[in-house]
Amino acid sequence: MEISTVLVEFTFVAIVLYTAYGIIYRLYLSPIAHFPGRKLAALTLWYEFYFDVIKRGSYVWEIQEMHQTYGPIIRINPYELHVADSDFIDQLYPTVAKNVEKWSWSAGMFGSTGMTFGTVGHTLHRRRRGAFSNFFSKTSVRRLQPVIQSRIDILCKKLSEKMDTGEPVNMVHAYSALTQDVITEYCFSRSRNVLEMKDFSPWYYELVQKPSELSHMIKQFPYMLPVLNLLPDWWICATNPLFAHFRAQQLEYVSQVQTILFHNNETGSESHPTVFHSLRDDDDLPLSEKSLPRLVMEAKSLVGAGTLTSAHMLSMTTYHVLMNPPILSKLMAELEEAIPDVSIPCSLQNLEQIPYLGAVINEGLRISYGSVHRLQRVHPDTALNFRDWTIPPGTPVGMSSVHMHNDPAMFPEPRKFDPSRWMGPEKDLRQRNLFNFGRGTRQCVGMNLAQAEIHMALATILRKFGTKMRLFDTVRERDVDVKHDFFVTNPSLDSRGVRVTLHSNSRKT
DSSP states (O other), X not given: OOHHHHHHHHHHHXXXXXXXXXXXXXXXXXXXXXXXXXXXXXXXXXXHHIIIIITTSOHXXXXXXXXXXXXXXXXXXXXXXXXXXXXXXXXXXXXXXXOOBOOHHHHXXXXXXXXXXXXXXXXXXXXXXXXXXXXXXHHHHHXXXXXXXXXXXXXXXXXXXXXXXXXXXXXXXXXXXHHHHHHHHHHHSOOOOGGGSGGGOHHHHHHHHHHHHHHHHHHHOTTHHHHHTTSOHHHHHHHXXXXXXXXXXXXXXXXXXXXXXXXXXXXXXXXXXXXXXXXXXXXXXXXXXXXXXXXXHHHHHHHHHHHHHHHHHHHHXXXXXXXXXXXXXXXXXXXXXXXXXXXXXXXXXXXXXXHHHHHHHHHHHHHHOSBOSOOOEEOSSOXXXXXXXXXXXXXXXXXXXXXXXXXXXXXXXXXXXXXXXXXXXXXXXXXXXXXXXXXXXXXXXXXXHHHHHHXXXXXXXXXXXXXXXXXXXXXXXXXXXXXEEESEEEOOTTOOOOEEEEOSSOOOO
């Protein structure tokens, strides 16, 4: 027998034995083999690949179906468990400084674990987050109120220019221009000024949104981006214009961060401190944490997170308010009393005390989900107990806002936009079930900034234009409802956005 034949036969037998062992181990010998779920999901990551890559971010809905079949705790891939029970939140996402990590396989789904968002280890994450977390405290955000208000005033001016023209305004693009201008000003002291661009520059929104669509592919194939980055610019421009725009945006981030790092005499804005100037000047931060590549990834993360979720929430809430005249009427009456003169902005502190506005915002947060993707955590040193189940240390476990926010036991008729559910005695209990910003030591660092933008933008725009706005060719199932998990929410791929026209003759509310 020829050596080549023996080698082929040996290779074939080895592959068969290895595959057989893998099947047996994953289905019967794995520490989480006894947890319920679909056998195919437990057997291979290709099951998740099919739903999230081929069917475009739909695994979250398949997970929901698995919960309905198998119960509140399920195995969703060879390594990971998923829980649909809000009573488990505090145990999985502790607020005290326990050793809680991200799962390395999913931490790099946006291309890097160098950013704070993607940091795996607990200690390193705490150091990175601590370097800029003060910028997003309630006190710091309230000092930023004039910056936020100035951007809202520009948006209002742009909306006024559309009055009686019949030209529709895409509020997704409008709100994303607002939030993008605020976060870039706060980070670099150089706003992108997207609000001043024609139609709020939809392609800038796409540049921030599209990387989220690639996140599932990057998670499955982590070497995809490094390989693509090796391709020359002329090839990328000829074959993939969108990726060429990504490269252009990457160069913009490099230029902004580089300017800050290499010009020590620049201190940022005189009216407010800026994130990256302070990171540069932080003597407690080691030089390795101030490298250009790492800070560029941090910049991409902060701008993306600071743009998308708030913009999506604002556009979805605007749709639901305009679609429900009784809600609009009640909200307008409250805003007119709280803001009698539309030319004089109401302070953030006062806006936060307006009860029905707060109820509308809470309902908007609930129905917009924030980050719809499951947020996995790993407790490497301790086992977790869920009802009668013991979860072994080191097991990735996730929970999803879409499951908690649609729980009919907590939120009856979950598809209904109903602010009144936040006005009764169960308000505090329901508040604990809101999961837009995550929970625990890795809760969204920009939560206070997002809340400020939402309160100020929604109050100002509805106070000025609430009775003058008409929805234009906006269909809930196509343009509003979440259909895809691209980490952040995404409506149907055929969505035309939440569009409105503005009319000087106010409608009755």
